[in-house]
Amino acid sequence: MSEQTERSFQKQEAVFLNAKTVSKKNNRWYKDIGLGFKTPTEAIEGTYIDKKCPFTGNVSIRGRILSGVVVSTKMKRTIIIRRDYLHFIPKYQRYEKRHKNLAAHLSPAFIGVEAGDSVTVGQCRPLSKTVRFNVIKHQKKVVKGSKQFQKF
């Protein structure tokens, strides 16, 4: 209903809204991104408009599929992911910890993504200066002792 927050009319390019014979009520276009990833029900039933969403927008997921832990969700529709890895030093035959941050686009189909959750991202075409990845799966952080009191 109130997804028209911008100064131009937000709509899906693939959907024609003004046909004379009104077909099924919510005329929404969505796709299966492939590679065995399930498209979330919020993407199919929701009303958001996001041209950079992998399920309801104009981007294709191809190339690398990576995963990481969410560090920050302060940006509009995009998150920072931290990917930890071990780098081997041959001289000492030991490993050292390193990490890289990655900016990924977060579709409104994924609700309740917080810092600490793990996320799977797929490579897509450049969406902005630093964003080349799009979130395609979300697993909430498992809290041990979930019978304990948590913030609601």
Next chain:
Amino acid sequence: MGISRDSRHKRSHTGAKRAQYRKKRKFELGRQAANTKLGAKRIHEVRVRGGNKKFRAMRLDTGTFSWGSEAISRKTRVVAVVYNASNNELVRTNTLVKGAIVQIDATPFRQWYENHYAQILGKKKRLTEEEAAESAANKQRSRHLQRTVAARKGNVEQALDEQFVSGRLYAIISSRPGQSGRCDGYILEGKELDFYVRKIRSKK
């Protein structure tokens, strides 16, 4: 001119300032914007990468606009630019760009509608020129044609019908005049029309 589209002059993702290690390349070039205005047609041809052509429209006055729900397109005159989501300056200077809301001349669409459905559009006009309107909608037709026309049901939404009274329809430009040299688009209907009419009214 010196417009380049490289990212080597920008800071990297980490914030580091990148040192310049090579000059600007031809494949990174950018050109001046067209800023297509309303006026007698003036189009400059540009030779682009690969030997191909781009048609930079400097001034345009007509375009092909589609009436989506009726699935027809007609060439019409563009009258004025009425709204631009990005920049109010472009509205003031009547600059034609993709996504700009314009007013177009309604006569080709009214003529087609009255011919196709034998119904008069823009009811208020009936009071003033009754006989002139009769001729378009109720011209002589053969009996076979009369039957086919009667079978067609034409109903236009209220908001669109009102625009036909003034002879100006709201449309949005969906082509890129500075790239293709054309100002084509579609007539606004339904939710989109309500949205933009509200925006235009709130600005006035």
